[in-house]
Amino acid sequence: MMPRGKKKVLNYDEQLELIDGKIKKYTQRIADLKQQRQECVLQKQQQTMRELQSYMQQHNMDPASVLSALERAAASSSVKSVQV
Secondary structure, three states: OOOOOOOOOOOOHHHHHHHHHHHHHHHHEEEEEHHHHHHHHHHHHHHHHHHHHHHHHOOOOOOOOHHHHHHHHHHHHHHHHOOO
16 A cells, blocks of 8 residues: 555644635535525426416416405314314
8 A cells, every 4th residue: 555645734824714715615505505496496486376377277266266265265174173
């Protein structure tokens, strides 16, 4: 086995500079990932809205009828939970 050589001993300033560089690198990576996540969330919301609009069109529903149905369902479920 061949020796790999001695590792250079860094002084504190060099160590701090290396650490700061790594922090900056990972901070940027985290910011990039947060941006990607936000884009994914927006795409998911858009897909959900398209599905909802498609459902409403298929069932000849307008926003008022959807709200009415949701209110009836909510009232029905709250009555059931009280009866239990």
